[in-house]
Amino acid sequence: MIYGGVDFAPYFDKTELISLLGELVKRRSESSEGREYETAVFSENYMREMGLETRLQETQDNRPNVIGTWKGTQSDKALLFNGHLDVVPVEPSQWQSPPYQMTEREGRLYGRGTADMKGGIAAALYAVKVLQKAGVRLKGDLKFVFTVDEELLNIGVKKVMEDPKGLKADWCIVGEPTGLDIAIGCRGLLVIDVEFEGVSCHAAQEQLGQNAVYMALPFMEEIRKLNEAYKRDPHPILGPATVNVTVIRGGDKENVIPDRCLVRLDRRLIPGSGKERALADVQEILSRLNLEAKVTSSAFLNYAETPAGDPLVKTLKRHIEAVGRSPEITDFKASCEAPWFQDDLGLTTLTFGPGLIAQAHTVDEFVDIGELVDAAKVYITLCMDLLGYES
Known part of the structure; x- marks a missing residue:
């Protein structure tokens, strides 16, 4: 050389x-x-x-x-x-x-x-x-x-x-x-936790409670659709933003209606689709579905x-x-x-x-x-x- x-x-x-x-x-x-x-x-x-x-x-x-x-x-x-x-x-x-x-x-x-x-x-x-x-x-x-x-x-x-x-x-x-x-x-990374709160009761008396896992189901389906939408608008080099459900935690016992359900999201970030957009998209889904949930984020790494x-x-x-x-x-x-x-x-x-x-x-x-x-x-x-x- x-x-x-x-x-x-x-x-x-x-x-x-x-x-x-x-x-x-x-x-x-x-x-x-x-x-x-x-x-x-x-x-x-x-x-x-x-x-x-x-x-x-x-x-x-x-x-x-x-x-x-x-x-x-x-x-x-x-x-x-x-x-x-x-x-x-x-x-x-x-x-x-x-x-x-x-x-x-x-x-x-x-x-x-x-x-x-x-x-x-x-x-x-x-x-x-x-x-x-x-x-x-x-x-x-x-x-x-x-x-x-x-x-x-x-x-x-x-x-x-x-x-x-x-x-x-x-x-x-x-x-x-x-x-x-x-x-x-x-791409950047943002972990988003969405926690739904229901009402616990005996599973034999389900009418007395509110199942937090069921509350989370329509939300997760909308997240799946959102991920598909992101894929239609990729960055020319970095590729698309993505959002995926990676963790679900709900319920403690087989005969108890769960009063909490945590849905954890892995969100990958690209220019034009950063942290603020990621959190806003989650809130928009919750509002559209008329759902209340606690939304927090962690493990942020910018693109x-x-x-x-x-x-x-x-x-x-x-x-x-x-x-x-x-x-x-x-x-x-x-x-x-x-x-x-x-x-x-x-x-x-x-x-x-x-x-x-x-x-x-x-x-x-x-x-x-x-x-x-x-x-x-x-x-x-x-x-x-x-x-x-x-x-």
């Missing part, structure tokens, strides 16, 4: 990159158990050994975020790379090979977190090492923020937004697995969208094509931390990394070695292009 007159071939060691990912994988970091500390310390040490300015940002219970900066010679521009350190749990007996001992088979690297998303973290960190070995100095600052608890409550990125010291930047790349396509955004014509999209696309790939301009199929960096820090944000989202949270999770290598190469040349360089 040659870029800017620099031949990186003598300095890019695929085995070294694979080894780095293996070190990350073997350090268990399930957010469900609050185990990110060892991975955080390893990541910070790796950056410090390369001369980066680093700090551990404590969130709670010894679960720190990792922040690092490779200072440029001019520091007039900055690129921020985001990744999450945590992974979801595994059932080892279901795996063909030990999930925390990375295994190579037929051009793939198997292990928990290889795709989601320690592969992206490894590629970004190794890009710095290759740049340094080749004697390249960036003019702008390259910054990293590796967060905890992305798979659960996002306590890591929320702490970053409370204390973003040192993270001022122009652009952000979220290294989630996109198969080396360019995700310009992702993210960078215009497909943004210069960063075009620049990233050019560098991906340079490694022989033809990236699609698409959406990230799950939620990620891009909305925080876009909304709270005001950064032009894209999601791009090795691996497939279909491998996230799966048995025998893997990342393709070729994608891992090409991701690192793209990160190298993208940094040089955006931040400028001296060699």
Whole structure:
């Protein structure tokens, strides 16, 4: 690989990159158990050994975020790379090979977190090492923020937004697995609870009560119709807004008319159909059906969208094509931390990394070695292009 007159071939060691990912994988970091500390310390040490300015940002219970900066010679521009350190749990007996001992088979690297998303973290960190070995100095600052608890409550990125010291930047790349396509955004998420209150009585005397479950039935049917209506008006990249009944809780005993019924909705958000619209649509259904219910919301995550014509999209696309790939301009199929960096820090944000989202949270999770290598190469040349360089 040659870029800017620099031949990186003598300095890019695929085995070294694979080894780095293996070190990350073997350090268990399930957010469900609050185990990110060892991975955080390893990541910070790796950056410090390369001369980066680093700090551990404590969130709670010894679960720190990792922040690092490779200072440029001019520091007039900055690129921020985001990744999450945590992974979801595994059932080892279901795996063909030990999930925390990375295994190579037929051009793939198997292990928990290889795709989601320690592969992206490894590629970004190794890009710095290759740049340094080749004697390249960036003019702008390259910054990293590796967060905890992305798979659960996002306590890591929320702490970053409370204390973003040192993270001022122009652009952000979220290294989630996109198969080396360019995700310009992702749908948002809102959990809505709708609680109906009836009157309890003995089931043999049903006329004395009011069944809260029956009150919820017509509401749920209207939600199903609303979901179909949303599908007729999709965003050109992010797809449609959706709303689905995902939890129903009502009744305690077989011979008691239930006086309460909780209906929980999973609402996915797109531009033009955000949080306020989601709540208004629920209230409209209740009013139309002449039903009373308590409506509350939680787990809000806004959508993210960078215009497909943004210069960063075009620049990233050019560098991906340079490694022989033809990236699609698409959406990230799950939620990620891009909305925080876009909304709270005001950064032009894209999601791009090795691996497939279909491998996230799966048995025998893997990342393709070729994608891992090409991701690192793209990160190298993208940094040089955006931040400028001296060699």
